[in-house]
Amino acid sequence: MKKIAVLTSGGDAPGMNAAIRAVVRKARYHGVDVVGVYYGYEGLYKGDFELLDLGSVGGIIQRGGTKLFSARFPQFKEDEYQQKAIENMRAQGIEGLVVIGGDGSYRGAMQLTEKGFPCVGIPGTIDNDVPGTEYTIGFDTALNTVVESIDKIRDTATSHENTFVIEVMGRDAGDLALWAGLAAGAESILIPEEEYDLDEIISRLERGAARGKRHSIIIVAEGVMPGHELASILEEKTGVKIRASVLGHMQRGGSPTARDRVLAGRMGAKAVEVLLEGRGGRAVGIKNHLIVDYDLREAYENHHKADVSLYTLSKELSI
Numbered sequence: 001m002k003k004i005a006v007l008t009s010g011g012d013a014p015g016m017n018a019a020i021r022a023v024v025r026k027a028r029y030h031g032v033d034v035v036g037v038y039y040g041y042e043g044l045y046k047g048d049f050e051l052l053d054l055g056s057v058g059g060i061i062q063r064g065g066t067k068l069f070s071a072r073f074p075q076f077k078e079d080e081y082q083q084k085a086i087e088n089m090r091a092q093g094i095e096g097l098v099v100i101g102g103d104g105s106y107r108g109a110m111q112l113t114e115k116g117f118p119c120v121g122i123p124g125t126i127d128n129d130v131p132g133t134e135y136t137i138g139f140d141t142a143l144n145t146v147v148e149s150i151d152k153i154r155d156t157a158t159s160h161e162n163t164f165v166i167e168v169m170g171r172d173a174g175d176l177a178l179w180a181g182l183a184a185g186a187e188s189i190l191i192p193e194e195e196y197d198l199d200e201i202i203s204r205l206e207r208g209a210a211r212g213k214r215h216s217i218i219i220v221a222e223g224v225m226p227g228h229e230l231a232s233i234l235e236e237k238t239g240v241k242i243r244a245s246v247l248g249h250m251q252r253g254g255s256p257t258a259r260d261r262v263l264a265g266r267m268g269a270k271a272v273e274v275l276l277e278g279r280g281g282r283a284v285g286i287k288n289h290l291i292v293d294y295d296l297r298e299a300y301e302n303h304h305k306a307d308v309s310l311y312t313l314s315k316e317l318s319i
């Protein structure tokens with residue numbers, strides 16, 4: 001291959017820029033040109049392309065968001081949009097594509113691969129919900145953002161002896177809520193992967209109050225129910241004022257952590273290696289500290305599940 005393309009798709013994630021930089025630098029190291037595609041699959045369909053030289057990815061490793069912008073483009077599920085995208089790439093002499101995104105974006109990449117255009121996926125999402133990889137780019141940064149926010153809420157919760165419900169993103173996955181709750185020492189954590197018991201949550205609150213605890217923090221993943229809903233249910237049952245805080249899109253922004261930058265560098269380089277070996281339809285991941293590649297289909301045909309042992313641990317540590 002002499003020319004490849006790279007795009008970012010779906011919800012953005014901190015570290016996507018570092019991954020774009022790694023793709024460009026690794027490809028240039030091998031003498032291969034890289035075309036940046038703006039606005040994900042929408043730009044692929046419209047031919048919104050720009051050649052990325054070494055300098056074009058300078059000064060972005062520390063920046064959140066994505067230099068190439070992102071889009072949700074549901075039309076890309078249709079055959080004619082995919083065919084047009086392939087025509088656009090072939091017209092520019094592009095021979096392979098790196099897709100940075102979540103499992104939805106991987107479906108688009110597989111469709112293109114099955115139509116004869118080799119694609120490799122890099123997992124970029126704060127949700128950490130891509131099957132086949134232990135971590136996704138952006139998860140660590142979002143986790144640290146959430147923990148910092150919980151710590152701040154805890155300060156005021158302690159001063160005023162308040163109980164807070166904090167709603168955390170993650171779509172259908174509980175990873176962000178679970179890890180953040182563990183790291184911040186939350187009293188209770190609710191995730192979509194596990195049944196919750198309101199009576200147990202309330203008795204935890206009561207035990208804490210009896211021990212003289214001045215605050216309580218309950219973390220709820222957005223996939224379980226909205227934070228305000230949980231707060232009013234608990235308020236009704238306990239008769240105690242319970243405040244809700246929805247962290248929202250701040251969780252998706254910010255400068256990537258060192259861990260996310262290094263992960264992005266390793267995965268970006270691996271994706272280029274896989275493409276240059278002529279292997280399309282692959283996803284890049286990390287397993288037991290090693291960067292691996294596997295069948296792209298595995299990433300969306302299987303279902304991600306948060307680590308249940310961490311859930312058990314969280315209960316043991318917040319008795």
Ligand code: ADP
Nearest residue numbers: 010011072073076077101102103104105107108
């Ligand atoms: P994520 O990649 O973060 O999971 P989405 O599920 O929104 O985000 O998917 C991102 C984009 O991937 C969609 O807007 C669409 O352009 C493309 N896409 C999703 N599903 C498919 C599919 N089945 N076939 C082709 N393209 C798809």
Ligand code: F6P
Nearest residue numbers: 011125126127169170171222252
């Ligand atoms: O996939 C990342 C994510 O931030 C999810 O955690 C969240 O459910 C979703 O995207 C929100 O998407 P949007 O910004 O399109 O509302």
